[in-house]
Amino acid sequence: MSATLTPVLSATWGDERAWTLDGYRASGGYEALETARAMEPEAVVEMVKGSGLRGRGGAGFPTGMKWGFLPPLEDGKPRYLVVNADESEPGTCKDIPLLMASPHTLIEGVAISSHAIRAQHAFIYLRGEVLHVYRRLLAAAREAREAGLLGDLEITVHAGAGAYICGEETALLDSLEGRRGQPRLRPPFPAVAGLYASPTVINNVESIASVPAIVRHGSDWFADMGTEKSNGVGIFSLSGHVTRPGQYEAELGITLRELLELAGGMRNGRRLKFWTPGGSSTPLFTDEHLDVPLDFESVAAAGSMLGTRALQIFDETVCVVRAVLRWTEFYKHESCGKCTPCREGTYWLAQVLAKLERGEGSASDLDLLLDQCDNILGRSFCALGDGATSPITSSIKYFRQEYLDHLDHGGCPFDPAASTLFAQEATK
C-alpha cells in the first residue's frame, strides 16, 4: 500500500461554515440518510457488517456485529443508541475536531444507525470540558430536528462533568443515568441490558460518523480500503515532536514512517525515541517500530494495540521515566475506586515511580513495579487498570537503563526545558 491520505470524515472540515446544516448539505449531507430510510433496517445492518467497519474507539470490535447482538424487539422495551463522545484517552484528539467542524456527520450517522437498530431515542455523551463542541452539537441536533430530518427520532446531547472512566461504556451508562461513573459487571452486556436496563448499542463517534459514507458509497468501497482484516480509513492523530502535528486520515495499515514523512519528519531533525500507537494505554513503541502497519492485527503482533490511532511522538530530549510517571499519575487520578487492584495499585505505582524519578530507591524497584503491574493487569474490573500498566511495562522493556540512570545520577538526567515547544522554536 502506498502512503497517501484519504480524507473521508475530514474532507469537509475546511469548508465554509462546515458545521452548519447548510454547509453540510452543500457537500451532499443527509443524502445517505434518505438512502438508508428507503432500506429495511436489517439491510443497513448488513451493509455495515459488509463494510468491515470496526469500532474506532479503541477496541476494534466489528460495528455491524455489535448491532446484531441486540435481542429481538420486545413490547415496551425501547432500544437506545448511545454515542461515546467522552474522548479523554491521553493522546486521543480525533473526535473533538470532527465534532467541532462537522457535527452533522455524527448526527446523520446517529439517524442512520438508529434506523438500522430501530432505536427511537439516541444519546450523545460528550465530555463536558469542550464547551464550543457542545454548542455545535446542540445546534446541529436542533437544526436537524427543525428541518424535519430526524422523523420520530429524538437525539439528546448530554455533557459529562470530567471523568476519564466514563469513556468505558458501562461507566458511561451509569453516568448517563445520573450516577457516579463506575463500570458495570458484564454480563449482561449493554446489547441486552444497557441504558435503563434496555437493549443499547454504544459506539464511538468516529464509528457512527463513518456510517453515512458507507451507506453513500457502499460497503465494498469501504471494505476495499485498508488491510485484509482492518478495513477502511481512520483518522491518525499525530502530536508531539513532529514538524506538522495534526489529523491525518488514511487507510488503516499506513506506517508511522509514512505518516512522519507526510508530517515533515521529526521536529528539528531530532531522533524519534518512543511513541504510543493508540494513546497512553497502549504499550509504547520505539524507532524499531516505524514500519509496523498501523492496523489492528499488525500492531497487536508487534506487542501493542492500535487503540485510537493517537500517535504521541517523543524525541530524544524526553525522559521516558518522567513521561511514564505522569501517565501513571493520570491513571491514579482517574481510577474510579470501584475495584481494589486499580484503586490501590495505581496509587502504589505512582509512589514507586516518583521515587525512581527522584533518583531514590534501587534497581529492585523495577522488579517491584513489574510485580505490581502483574497484580493489576487482568485483575482489574475494567480496562483502566490494564491500561495503567502498559506504559510502565513497555518502558521498562525498552528503556530499563534509563530508569537505572536516574539512580546513578541521583535524579533525572534530562533538561525538561529542552523538550518544550518554545525551546525548539527558539533554536530554529
Add this chain to the structure above:
Amino acid sequence: MSIDEKTYGELREIAARYPQARSGLLPMLHLVQSTEGSVTPAGIDACAEVLGLTPAEVSAVATFYTMYKRHRVGDFHVGVCTNTLCAVMGGDAIHQRLTEHLDVGPDEIADKRQGDQYTVSVERVECNAACDYAPVVMVNWEFLDNQTPDGLVRTVEALRAGHPVASTRGPRICTWKQAERVLAGFEDGLADEGPAAGPASLVGLEIARDQGWTPAGAGVGAKGDSDD
C-alpha cells in the same frame, strides 16, 4: 443562599429531557454551578428535591466529577494541561509561570487587585483531546492552543482587566458561570463563532488536496465533486 423559582423550573426542565429524570443530574449540577458559582448545599438540596433523591445521593455524584467545584473558582478558570504530552511540550513550565505570577495554589482565586474587572483561578487538567495543539490551556473550557508561559500570562491579565479574549477555536470567552449554563444544555447563540477547524486539524486534508488524493471510488465522495 437559596435556589430561586426560575432555577427550580429549569432544573425540572432538564430532568424532563430524559426518559428517567435522574439522567438529568449531571446537567442539573452544571446549572447549579451557573447560578451558585459552585455546587452548594442549597444546590444539592434542590437537585435532590426535584429528583426525589437524598442530598447524600446527589452529593455522592457531585464529588465524583472534577468539573464540579465545592468552592468558588474565578470568573475565568484556567486549566493548564499537564498530562504527559502537553507537560513535555511546555505545560509544566506554563503552569509554574502562571501560578507564580498569580501566587495561587490549585483552584485558588487570585487576589482581585484594584482595577481588575474579573477574577481568575488555576488548576491542572488532564488530557483535553487537543494534543496536536500542545501545549494546550483551557479557559472556562474553551481552547487556547499552542500556548507559551509569557503569552498565557498576558492573556490572563487581559481577562482580569475585562478585555475581550477569543478562544483559538471558538468565541470570545464567556464567564465560568455562563459556560456552566451552556453545559446544562441551554444554548447561548454562540455556536457559529470561531472557525470550523484549527490549522492542525486540517494538515492532512491540505496535503491530500495538494496531491489530488481522494479515496478510490469516491469521485462523488464526501466532497470529491465540488469546487475545490
